[in-house]
Amino acid sequence: xxxxxxxxxxxxxxxxxxxxxxxxxxxxxxxxxxxxxxxxxxxxxxxxxxxxxxxxxxxxxxxxxxxxxxxxxxxxxxxxxxxxxxxxxxxxxxxxxxxxxxxxxxxxxxxxx
Amino acid sequence: xxxxxxxxxxxxxxxxxxxxxxxxxxxxxxxxxxxxxxxxxxxxxxxxxxxxxxxxxxxxxxxxxxxxxxxxxxxxxxxxxxxxxxxxxxxxxxxxxxxxxxxxxxxxxxxxxxx
Numbered sequence: 001x002x003x004x005x006x007x008x009x010x011x012x013x014x015x016x017x018x019x020x021x022x023x024x025x026x027x028x029x030x031x032x033x034x035x036x037x038x039x040x041x042x043x044x045x046x047x048x049x050x051x052x053x054x055x056x057x058x059x060x061x062x063x064x065x066x067x068x069x070x071x072x073x074x075x076x077x078x079x080x081x082x083x084x085x086x087x088x089x090x091x092x093x094x095x096x097x098x099x100x101x102x103x104x105x106x107x108x109x110x111x112x113x
Numbered sequence: 114x115x116x117x118x119x120x121x122x123x124x125x126x127x128x129x130x131x132x133x134x135x136x137x138x139x140x141x142x143x144x145x146x147x148x149x150x151x152x153x154x155x156x157x158x159x160x161x162x163x164x165x166x167x168x169x170x171x172x173x174x175x176x177x178x179x180x181x182x183x184x185x186x187x188x189x190x191x192x193x194x195x196x197x198x199x200x201x202x203x204x205x206x207x208x209x210x211x212x213x214x215x216x217x218x219x220x221x222x223x224x225x226x227x228x
Contacts, residue, residue, distance in 0.1 A: 004155070032213055043116070044156070044204070044219040051214050090155050099144070099213040100169055103155030 002027040002093050006104035014112050015083055021076040021107045023065075023091035030096040033074040035065055036103075039087045047089070050074065061085070083113045115139065117220035119205050125226045131193035134223045138186070138207030144168075146217060147180055147190050148204040156204055162188060163211050195227045 005024045013019065025031065035047040048059025055067040065076045074091060091104040118137040126132050138145050143164050148156035159178065161169040164185040173180070177196070182188040192199055202222040208215040 009153075036219075043221045044206075046216050046218075049214075049216070092155070094213050097213055099208070099211050099215065099217075100158050100161070101156075101217065103157070105153065105155050 002031065002095060002102040004091050004093055004102050004104035006089075006091055006107055009105060009107060011107055011109045012112065013081060013109070016080050017111075019076075019078045019081050019085070019109065021089055021091075021109070023074045023076065023104060025072050025074070025091075025093045025102075027072075027093065027095060031093050032096065033065075033067060034092040034094075034101070035059065035063070035074075035076050036090045036092060037087050038090070039084075044090070047076070081109075081111045083111050085109065086111045117205055117207055117218055119203075119220040119223055121223055122221065123224050123226075125228065126195055127228050128197055129194040131191065132195055132225065133189050133191045134203050134205075134225075136188045136190070136205030136220060138188070138205070139218055142207035142209055142218070143185075144208045144211045144215070145182055145188050146206040146208075147188070148206065150202040150204055150222070152201070159190070161211075168211065192225075195225075197227050200225055200227045 003026045033050045036044045037047045038044045050057045058064045088106045090106045092101045145162045147159045150156040159173045162182040180190045204222045205220045206217040208217045
């Protein structure tokens, strides 16, 4: 079964700072990778996803993530955060052909105006 | 497009009582999921339906949890009897198909507190 690790559960930063959230997974086969976001008072929603091809994927709101197969990583980045990026971010993975998603514990990100 | 609907939004019960949650997926979505999210954790899949059939219930504690999706649309998740450790947010999600690349759309969740 897949497992997902997210470190630095709580992140506090100022507006315009850069954000990088780490995600590592353990699974030997081919995977699909996802980042979901939950804004305060809202439901989980998809930020971006990677299946194949260009390992650098771009999502909504200026977010991007890079898949590094050799490191089993799928880190999320944003060059300049805004107060509205305050949210909880979850990395998730499933195996090709099996849509059971395994989620990490999440990163609580607070952006100070 | 309407999203995934869930009710109730909040529920407080005492241990050993029973509780039921309801989910209405996005119209046309054949695949429905129930997740449990304990505080400080990511969501964990409990059960997955494809239309009205169970595809994966390997992580469902079947001694106390049950779920059904009788007409292949709405679904209910029941806990009987509840334990303190069942306090969590119960999330329903749906997707167009069971394809592993299909986006899962989540509802607002039901927050359960067991006293």
